[in-house]
Amino acid sequence: MARSQTLSYRPEPGSIPTQPGVYRFRDSRGRVIYVGKAKSLRARLSSYFQDVGNLHQRTATMVTTAASVEWTVVKTEVEALQLEYSWIKEFDPRFNVKYRDDKSYPWLAVTLSDEFPRVMVGRGAKRKGTRYFGPYSHAWAIRETVDVLLRVFPMRSCTNGVFKRSAQIGRPCLLGYIGKCAAPCVGTVSAEEHRAIVEDFCDFMAGRTRPFTKRIEKEMYAASDAMDFERAARLRDDLGALRKALEKQSVVLPDGADADVIALAEDPLEVAVQIFHVRGGRVRGQRGWVADRVEDGEVGDLVEDFLLQLYAGTDPESAADSIPREILVPAEPPDSATFEQLLSDLRGSRVQVRVPQRGDKKSLQETVARNAQQALALHKTKRASDLTTRNRALEEIQNALELEEAPLRIECYDVSNLQGTEVVASMVVFEDGLARKGEYRRFVIRGVDGQNDVASMHEVITRRFRRLLDEQASSELKPGDEQSGPMLVDPETGRARKFAYAPGLVVVDGGPPQVAAAQQALTELGIDDVPVVGLAKRLEEVWVPGEEDPVILPRSSEGLYLLQRIRDEAHRFAINHHRSRRSKSMVESVLDDVPGLGEVRRKTLLKHFGSLRKLRAAEVEEIAQVPGIGPRTAQAIKDAVAPAAAEGSDQDAGSAGRAEEPAYTVNTATGEIEEA
Numbered sequence: 001m002a003r004s005q006t007l008s009y010r011p012e013p014g015s016i017p018t019q020p021g022v023y024r025f026r027d028s029r030g031r032v033i034y035v036g037k038a039k040s041l042r043a044r045l046s047s048y049f050q051d052v053g054n055l056h057q058r059t060a061t062m063v064t065t066a067a068s069v070e071w072t073v074v075k076t077e078v079e080a081l082q083l084e085y086s087w088i089k090e091f092d093p094r095f096n097v098k099y100r101d102d103k104s105y106p107w108l109a110v111t112l113s114d115e116f117p118r119v120m121v122g123r124g125a126k127r128k129g130t131r132y133f134g135p136y137s138h139a140w141a142i143r144e145t146v147d148v149l150l151r152v153f154p155m156r157s158c159t160n161g162v163f164k165r166s167a168q169i170g171r172p173c174l175l176g177y178i179g180k181c182a183a184p185c186v187g188t189v190s191a192e193e194h195r196a197i198v199e200d201f202c203d204f205m206a207g208r209t210r211p212f213t214k215r216i217e218k219e220m221y222a223a224s225d226a227m228d229f230e231r232a233a234r235l236r237d238d239l240g241a242l243r244k245a246l247e248k249q250s251v252v253l254p255d256g257a258d259a260d261v262i263a264l265a266e267d268p269l270e271v272a273v274q275i276f277h278v279r280g281g282r283v284r285g286q287r288g289w290v291a292d293r294v295e296d297g298e299v300g301d302l303v304e305d306f307l308l309q310l311y312a313g314t315d316p317e318s319a320a321d322s323i324p325r326e327i328l329v330p331a332e333p334p335d336s337a338t339f340e341q342l343l344s345d346l347r348g349s350r351v352q353v354r355v356p357q358r359g360d361k362k363s364l365q366e367t368v369a370r371n372a373q374q375a376l377a378l379h380k381t382k383r384a385s386d387l388t389t390r391n392r393a394l395e396e397i398q399n400a401l402e403l404e405e406a407p408l409r410i411e412c413y414d415v416s417n418l419q420g421t422e423v424v425a426s427m428v429v430f431e432d433g434l435a436r437k438g439e440y441r442r443f444v445i446r447g448v449d450g451q452n453d454v455a456s457m458h459e460v461i462t463r464r465f466r467r468l469l470d471e472q473a474s475s476e477l478k479p480g481d482e483q484s485g486p487m488l489v490d491p492e493t494g495r496a497r498k499f500a501y502a503p504g505l506v507v508v509d510g511g512p513p514q515v516a517a518a519q520q521a522l523t524e525l526g527i528d529d530v531p532v533v534g535l536a537k538r539l540e541e542v543w544v545p546g547e548e549d550p551v552i553l554p555r556s557s558e559g560l561y562l563l564q565r566i567r568d569e570a571h572r573f574a575i576n577h578h579r580s581r582r583s584k585s586m587v588e589s590v591l592d593d594v595p596g597l598g599e600v601r602r603k604t605l606l607k608h609f610g611s612l613r614k615l616r617a618a619e620v621e622e623i624a625q626v627p628g629i630g631p632r633t634a635q636a637i638k639d640a641v642a643p644a645a646a647e648g649s650d651q652d653a654g655s656a657g658r659a660e661e662p663a664y665t666v667n668t669a670t671g672e673i674e675e676a
Contacts, residue, residue: 009068010049016042021073022083024091025066032091034062037080039335041071062095077338078345085312097271097291097305108133108142110202115191116163116184117198118156119146132322133205133284150180152216152238153201155194157181206279213239253281253360258324261361263369264302265376267568272376273306274368279324288371290379292556304333307353314346323347328356328365380565389558390433396559397505400551401544403531407504408432412566413464413518414509415445415456416574423448425460426574429503430566440573454517457508461521468502469525502530509567511536512543519545535567594636601628605637616641 021041025034038044048055048063055063074080088096109122113129121142126132150157158166158173158181166172166185176183184194204212220235253259261276270292277285289306307327314322323343333339336353343351356362394406410430415423429439443463448455506522508514515534522530533551534543540560541550553560597605608626609615615623615637624634 009066011045011069013042013046016045016071017073018042019073020075020077020080021071022080022087023069023071024087024093025062025095026068026070027065028067032087032093033066034093034095035084035087035091037077037084039077041073045069045071077335078342081308081312081335081338081342085308088309089313097302106139106142108146108205110198112198112202116156116194118158118163119150119198119201120157121146131202147180148241149201149204150175151241152212153197153204154180154182155197155201156184158185205284253278253364257281257326257361259326259328259361260324261328261365261368262303262306263330263365263372264299264306265369265372266299266302267376267564270376270379271302272372272379273302274372274375275310276364276368277324278364286371288375290375299331300333303329303331304335304339307333307339311343311346323351325349325351327351327353328361329353330365330369331355390562393433393558393562396553396557397563400542400553400559401505401531401533403505405504407531409501409503410505410507410566411464411503412507412509412570413457413460414567414570414574415453415460416571423456424574425456426570427460427464428566428570428573430562430569433562435569442573453510454513457510457514458517458521461506461508461518462525465522465525465527465530469527504531506530506532507563507566507570508532508534509570510534511541515543515545535563540564594633594640597633597637601633604628 018040020037020039022035022037023041023045024032024036027033036044048059048069072083074083087093106121106123107126109120110131110133111118111120111129112131121139146157154175156163157175162173163185166176166183170186172181172183172186172188175181176186176188182189182194182197184191189197200212216235216239220232220239223229223232223235257278258280259278261278263274265272265274270290273289273291275287276283277287307329311323323346325347327343332353332355340351340353343353356365394408397403398406408431412428412430413425415425423445425443425445427441427443429436431439441464443460445456445459448459506518508518511534515532518532518534522528522532532545535541536543536550540553540555542553542560542563543550553563605615605623605626609618618638620631620634620638623629623637624631626634629637
């Protein structure tokens with residue numbers, strides 16, 4: 001059905017031009033739902049009219065929702081970019097990525113179009129005739145800076161009402177009396193003199209700070225030599241005010257460059273963008289967005305969408321300030337040269353879009369990337385901590401999978417290995433939509449040879465639910481007791497039995513083969529009341545046992561977001577366990593040739609130090625303190641690990657750091673993780 005709907009409005013291939021242009025898809029009501037551009041319209045549009053199963057899930061939804069497609073041919077790719085931005089702004093298509101501020105950012109604005117320009121803090125859309133600086137993270141930080149600078153640049157900062165009232169009564173406001181305003185309202189300075197002060201203020205804010213500090217310093221010494229100590233003292237205080245304002249903006253690029261530094265943090269559902277505005281080598285402002293991903297594109301495609309929305313609509317009057325000479329990005333957009341030409345035309349001089357490779361600019365972009373990662377993590381934390389959102393997510397999962405009740409306890413399983421070696425699996429638990437890390441478990445796969453994720457999944461599901469049956473059988477109350485059914489709490493310790501709780505839903509990382517293996521394991525154990533699904537990574541499809549087609553949850557669904565977060569947590573936990581196992585295996589292999597050191601002593605040594613890195617750093621006396629290790633054996637151990645100390649130490653250090661999980665210990669008998 002979806003395929004026939006796609007073909008119903010598909011234009012004849014020969015009717016689509018090969019020139020560059022912009023296209024738009026419309027739905028049955030004529031609304032524009034997607035806008036895109038292409039170097040060759042025929043090649044690009046043909047890619048949409050293929051088997052829907054080969055398309056990205058979001059793209060397939062767009063194609064099947066559309067009822068018509070139209071295009072406009074342009075002469076150059078720059079014109080295509082400009083038209084694409086105009087259409088996106090005009091039609092606001094639902095399937096285009098929309099970067100939105102995660103908060104309202106303040107600007108420092110100077111109303112140059114007024115006869116007596118005013119400096120103020122503003123938010124929202126920009127106005128013509130006003131020069132903007134920023135945006136900044138906090139309004140209070142701007143006000144503090146302006147308050148300091150008004151001592152040196154006493155320009156007007158009052159509202160129009162205050163300005164008119166002071167002019168009527170012939171008396172300036174408080175700022176005029178304390179020297180933080182030149183009081184143009186009462187004619188203390190002329191309009192030309194006041195505008196000169198404003199221009200100096202704008203130059204200073206734009207990063208041209210050195211001439212002002214040098215000029216004031218020169219005037220200060222000249223006044224001192226002329227015995228005008230009162231003026232010299234005022235200039236000294238002005239110089240201190242300028243330096244105080246500069247201290248709030250640390251130098252990040254010593255060459256005094258003007259650049260916008262952009263970084264992304266992404267997952268299959270969302271993308272966080274951070275941008276630092278650097279002017280004169282100093283960070284002048286910062287902005288951040290978190291947007292829903294609508295296509296499974298590369299980082300360069302995301303950068304292209306972002307650059308288009310950020311710069312294409314820049315007002316020509318403020319383009320020189322808004323668009324810097326250099327834009328640093330994590331990956332070049334597919335049409336990097338076209339973007340450079342468009343931005344250069346807007347700015348009136350050359351603009352370069354590039355990926356920094358080394359030095360201060362590379363270091364700064366790494367800092368911006370960390371900010372983007374933290375912003376995405378914070379966004380996810382806020383979203384996950386909302387009780388209403390969690391309840392809606394569980395309800396959506398229940399309805400989509402047709403469960404009898406909401407899955408209050410969800411267990412997710414993932415398998416990790418390296419070319420079939422050190423195969424491990426993880427089990428993470430979410431209750432009421434929140435992680436229960438005390439219930440996490442890890443498994444060492446023993447009955448599978450080589451890389452076989454399906455067999456590994458069968459083994460781990462079998463072991464976990466056999467433990468469930470054993471726990472329930474051992475906790476059954478005897479006839480005549482007041483209660484009936486299994487006891488989920490150990491009467492001796494008062495703690496919950498580790499595997500006694502049955503989940504409301506089992507999620508496996510994978511597609512139909514992994515789901516079938518998990519379902520088979522439950523069937524073999526006689527368990528028929530635990531639903532199983534799989535979550536495939538590429539298209540985020542939810543697979544149900546025995547069904548030919550997956551369950552497709554909307555990309556904006558809170559239920560899909562929760563399943564994806566659970567899957568990612570299981571993957572992270574399995575990877576950490578795998579790295580831990582590799583680190584321990586490395587220690588054992590290094591110690592194989594040490595005379596007098598058997599398997600028991602090696603395990604004791606490993607348990608004591610935890611990693612090869614820590615063992616290499618230990619002194620002979622520390623090694624000798626391990627039970628069963630004497631001074632001679634300790635020296636032999638030190639000699640065995642010392643030659644390899646310089647080789648691969650960084651890798652061991654990273655593995656050891658990631659592998660440490662102090663809340664858990666390995667049960668050597670079962671190979672499973674239990675609480676410490």
